[in-house]
Amino acid sequence: ADVTLALSSWLPPRHPIVVNAIKPWAKDVEQVTEGRVSIRVLGKPLGSPPAHFDMARDGVADITYGLHSFTQDDRFKGSLLGQFSFIGDDAVTSSKAFWTVYTEDLNAREEHEGTHLLGLFTHGPGLLHNNKHRLETPADVEGLKIRVPSSYVGTLVDDLGGTSLFMSSTEVYEKLSRGVIDGVAFTYEALTAFNLADDVKYSMTVPGGVYNTTWFLVVNEDQWNSISPEDRAAIDAISGLAFAERVGQAWNDADAAAREELADSDIEFYPAPEPVLTALQASARRQEETWAESLPEDEDGLAALTRLRAMTGVTVPQ
Amino acid sequence: MTAKRIENGLMGLAAFLLLALMAVTGIDVIGRYLFNAPLSGAFELTELLLGALVFVALPLVSRAGAHVEVDLLVSVVPRAVSRVMGRMAAIVSAVVLAFFAWRLAVLGITQVTDGARSVSMGVPLAPFAFLGALTCLVAALFGLMREMRP
Amino acid sequence: MIESLIALVVLLFLVFSRVPIAFAMAVVGAVGFAWMRGLDAAGAMVGSAVFETGFSYSLSVVPLFIFMGNILAHSGIAHGLFAGADRLFGRMRGGLALAAVLSCGGFSAVSGSSLATAATMSRVAMPPMRRFGYSDSLAAGSIAAGGTLGILIPPSVIMIIYGLLTESDIGKLFIAGLIPGALGVVFYLLAVMIAVRIKPDLAPPVTDPEPMSRTDKMGVFGTLALFAFIMIGIYGGFFTPIEAAGMGAIFALLLALMMRSLSRAGFWMACRETVISSAMIFAIVIGAEIFSAFVNFAGLPDALVDLIYEMDISPWAVIAMMVLIYLMMGCVFESLSMILLTVPVFYPIIYQLDFGTGLLSDPENVLIWFAVVVVVVTEISLITPPVGMNVFILRATLPDIPLGVIFRGIVPFWIADILRLLLLVSVPALSLMLL
Numbered sequence: 036a037d038v039t040l041a042l043s044s045w046l047p048p049r050h051p052i053v054v055n056a057i058k059p060w061a062k063d064v065e066q067v068t069e070g071r072v073s074i075r076v077l078g079k080p081l082g083s084p085p086a087h088f089d090m091a092r093d094g095v096a097d098i099t100y101g102l103h104s105f106t107q108d109d110r111f112k113g114s115l116l117g118q119f120s121f122i123g124d125d126a127v128t129s130s131k132a133f134w135t136v137y138t139e140d141l142n143a144r145e146e147h148e149g150t151h152l153l154g155l156f157t158h159g160p161g162l163l164h165n166n167k168h169r170l171e172t173p174a175d176v177e178g179l180k181i182r183v184p185s186s187y188v189g190t191l192v193d194d195l196g197g198t199s200l201f202m203s204s205t206e207v208y209e210k211l212s213r214g215v216i217d218g219v220a221f222t223y224e225a226l227t228a229f230n231l232a233d234d235v236k237y238s239m240t241v242p243g244g245v246y247n248t249t250w251f252l253v254v255n256e257d258q259w260n261s262i263s264p265e266d267r268a269a270i271d272a273i274s275g276l277a278f279a280e281r282v283g284q285a286w287n288d289a290d291a292a293a294r295e296e297l298a299d300s301d302i303e304f305y306p307a308p309e310p311v312l313t314a315l316q317a318s319a320r321r322q323e324e325t326w327a328e329s330l331p332e333d334e335d336g337l338a339a340l341t342r343l344r345a346m347t348g349v350t351v352p353q
Numbered sequence: 354m355t356a357k358r359i360e361n362g363l364m365g366l367a368a369f370l371l372l373a374l375m376a377v378t379g380i381d382v383i384g385r386y387l388f389n390a391p392l393s394g395a396f397e398l399t400e401l402l403l404g405a406l407v408f409v410a411l412p413l414v415s416r417a418g419a420h421v422e423v424d425l426l427v428s429v430v431p432r433a434v435s436r437v438m439g440r441m442a443a444i445v446s447a448v449v450l451a452f453f454a455w456r457l458a459v460l461g462i463t464q465v466t467d468g469a470r471s472v473s474m475g476v477p478l479a480p481f482a483f484l485g486a487l488t489c490l491v492a493a494l495f496g497l498m499r500e501m502r503p
Numbered sequence: 504m505i506e507s508l509i510a511l512v513v514l515l516f517l518v519f520s521r522v523p524i525a526f527a528m529a530v531v532g533a534v535g536f537a538w539m540r541g542l543d544a545a546g547a548m549v550g551s552a553v554f555e556t557g558f559s560y561s562l563s564v565v566p567l568f569i570f571m572g573n574i575l576a577h578s579g580i581a582h583g584l585f586a587g588a589d590r591l592f593g594r595m596r597g598g599l600a601l602a603a604v605l606s607c608g609g610f611s612a613v614s615g616s617s618l619a620t621a622a623t624m625s626r627v628a629m630p631p632m633r634r635f636g637y638s639d640s641l642a643a644g645s646i647a648a649g650g651t652l653g654i655l656i657p658p659s660v661i662m663i664i665y666g667l668l669t670e671s672d673i674g675k676l677f678i679a680g681l682i683p684g685a686l687g688v689v690f691y692l693l694a695v696m697i698a699v700r701i702k703p704d705l706a707p708p709v710t711d712p713e714p715m716s717r718t719d720k721m722g723v724f725g726t727l728a729l730f731a732f733i734m735i736g737i738y739g740g741f742f743t744p745i746e747a748a749g750m751g752a753i754f755a756l757l758l759a760l761m762m763r764s765l766s767r768a769g770f771w772m773a774c775r776e777t778v779i780s781s782a783m784i785f786a787i788v789i790g791a792e793i794f795s796a797f798v799n800f801a802g803l804p805d806a807l808v809d810l811i812y813e814m815d816i817s818p819w820a821v822i823a824m825m826v827l828i829y830l831m832m833g834c835v836f837e838s839l840s841m842i843l844l845t846v847p848v849f850y851p852i853i854y855q856l857d858f859g860t861g862l863l864s865d866p867e868n869v870l871i872w873f874a875v876v877v878v879v880v881t882e883i884s885l886i887t888p889p890v891g892m893n894v895f896i897l898r899a900t901l902p903d904i905p906l907g908v909i910f911r912g913i914v915p916f917w918i919a920d921i922l923r924l925l926l927l928v929s930v931p932a933l934s935l936m937l938l
């Protein structure tokens with residue numbers, strides 16, 4: 036190959052996203068460029084997961100992926116678009132919508148400065164799991180200690196009267212099985228991946244998800260420019276929207292496999308009752324507005340959110 | 354004299370950070386069983402305190418000459434040779450530590466520009482990078498002072 | 504691949520030239536990375552490795568478990584263990600060395616780190632052995648080797664890190680270390696007995712055990728209480744294994760205060776030693792991260808994995824190869840950095856091996872059994888020259904004993920370790936039966 040790009044991957048090598056999206060995409064890159072560009076997935080990541088965006092920007096690795104919420108700074112403000120509640124029930128449509136709206140309406144490319152954007156995506160809908168009781172009213176959330184993945188979900192839980200706790204996802208099993216926490220905001224897939232089937236009893240679903248997380252796939256800008264324009268076009272054609280479809284499908288399949296596995300478990304899945312939903316929506320609305328105000332003058336966050344939800348077909352409960 | 358004073362200052366700070374690190378777990382665990390009130394920032398506080406502790410204690414290791422090194426050859430080679438080896442090693446160590454300091458300063462400046470902060474409590478990260486840059490420099494100097502004494 | 508081999512040679516050269524191992528790994532890693540990726544990329548990689556290593560929740564167990572051990576060491580609790588063990592073996596030749604091994608095993612039950620165990624027991628057990636005319640090599644060897652049990656008998660820093668790297672249940676990992684740890688004690692005791700039988704001048708004939716003081720007796724009870732506190736805390740669901748480090752340190756501090764056996768000076772010494780040895784370990788981990796980024800980019804892990812897959816060999820041969828790689832790496836690398844360098848590469852392979860039926864048909868069991876194997880080879884690395892961390896610890900407390908003498912004293916224990924390793928590899932049930 037004329038150009039070999041090193042891809043640093045921090046997820047476990049058996050993770051469905053690595054196996055069913057990242058690696059097949061890397062193989063297709065080689066194919067569409069007729070072998071002129073090849074991608075080497077490194078055996079071990081070159082740094083910690085939160086360092087992965089900077090690693091691509093600084094040229095430590097060529098290609099990296101990761102979560103926007105790993106780093107808390109002023110850079111990926113627009114990415115919050117995909118991290119709210121009521122985002123999408125299916126990772127393919129929500130990933131495609133996220134790519135489209137974030138790049139077209141909220142300056143995604145500028146926010147990922149120093150890299151060329153290859154992909155933006157979300158996973159499947161997030162749920163609120165606990166092992167105490169069904170959440171019938173906001174009062175039922177009171178006193179529950181819940182692990183949250185982002186400050187958005189943290190505020191959501193706090194607004195409902197619970198206690199939000201941050202910790203790495205690998206810590207959840209130890210803490211949940213010991214009663215250090217009572218619940219966790221996770222996807223279906225994470226329930227099985229982190230072995231929580233026996234420690235969760237009630238899982239609340241919300242139309243479009245209680246929350247979502249957003250991800251990037253980027254390549255170092257200088258390396259990207261060293262590739263011929265034809266090959267860049269060929270790679271772009273299987274990235275972006277096409278990658279959103281591919282990785283969304285991988286998340287969907289992982290969720291489906293997890294749901295099948297959980298069908299025999301004692302976990303009770305139930306849709307969020309009206310009072311909880313109303314309280315959720317109030318907190319979500321407040322946070323969406325605060326976010327929209329923090330965006331630059333020329334960006335209309337609320338309109339972008341409305342467009343995203345129209346594309347994923349989620350109706351926000353009133 | 355100054356070196357001794359810096360050492361004592363760092364030692365006191367490191368001991369405080371160590372005890373705080375221990376206390377965070379204690380308050381979190383005891384709080385959640387006795388009062389159903391865990392320390393919601395415990396995870397992040399632990400990380401920040403540990404990071405600070407490592408940086409603050411690094412010069413103390415150089416000062417005490419406690420870095421792990423292999424001196425199997427020392428008893429075999431002549432005294433003069435082993436002395437030269439010791440000085441070369443001290444210079445290599447000082448260069449590495451100075452490089453650490455430089456890169457931490459660069460990282461700190463980036464963190465200021467990006468507004469990088471911790472995820473749950475929003476603590477700015479740059480001061481930690483600058484602290485690390487400073488202590489790496491001090492560690493480099495301590496290491497040189499130890500080996501360069503006549 | 505070639506780059507990695509050159510780097511290893513340069514690393515060895517620097518290490519033998521007395522460059523601290525932390526900085527030797529850092530400089531080789533950074534220069535190698537700069538050569539392949541440019542100076543800017545290398546600088547960014549180094550900056551983030553230095554910055555982020557300290558901000559790691561799971562590594563908080565390192566200073567806290569060491570602190571727990573140091574409090575016990577300075578409060579006379581550890582001395583009680585040694586005196587108690589001495590009562591058992593006092594009437595045999597080499598009795599004090601046997602007592603040192605047994606009390607190392609006991610102390611391992613309340614210490615998460617091998618270094619802390621060796622450091623503590625050397626302060627307690629070395630003076631009487633020298634006073635009664637034990638040879639320095641046997642005395643230091645028994646403590647350096649006995650100290651390695653710190654990471655096998657729960658609690659264990661290394662087991663925690665392994666558990667997080669492989670997403671294994673840390674509670675089960677701790678249980679899996681119990682029988683192999685007890686075997687370790689037995690094998691080391693046999694090593695002492697055989698060594699003094701072959702070379703009687705290693706130890707004087709029978710010495711009378713010192714009577715146990717009140718503090719000694721309380722020390723034995725204190726150790727048992729702390730071990731019970733940690734185990735009940737973890738298995739009773741009160742705190743996680745990571746939190747056990749902080750809770751254990753608090754318990755040890757309260758215990759020492761209640762026994763009125765920790766002076767203000769002792770407390771400060773414990774703090775001082777803890778922060779210095781923790782930062783020393785973190786410096787090595789930072790160096791290992793930088794070195795590892797380079798060998799990773801140079802493709803060494805991929806080459807190893809490819810080699811294992813291409814040879815298409817039996818799962819047992821794969822395990823044997825990995826053990827060999829560990830034994831070789833163990834010459835140069837420190838325990839924590841060795842785990843961080845290898846486990847992320849090896850465990851996906853291990854997980855996919857097909858051992859047929861029986862205990863090892865469940866991949867989760869394979870990972871736990873492999874953890875025991877990894878910890879035991881790591882223990883061996885702690886006493887293998889040229890970089891044997893436990894030997895260095897002994898040397899630091901007793902500067903007048905040459906390194907060569909301690910390494911000579913290690914030989915019987917090293918042989919015992921290899922035999923124990925063979926036993927644990929060939930009989931997985933020893934690690935898995937208590938689960």
Ligand code: NA
Pocket residue numbers: 610611612613614615616652653654655656657658659
């Ligand atoms: Na232990």
Ligand code: NA
Pocket residue numbers: 833834835836883884885886887888889890891892
């Ligand atoms: Na070694």
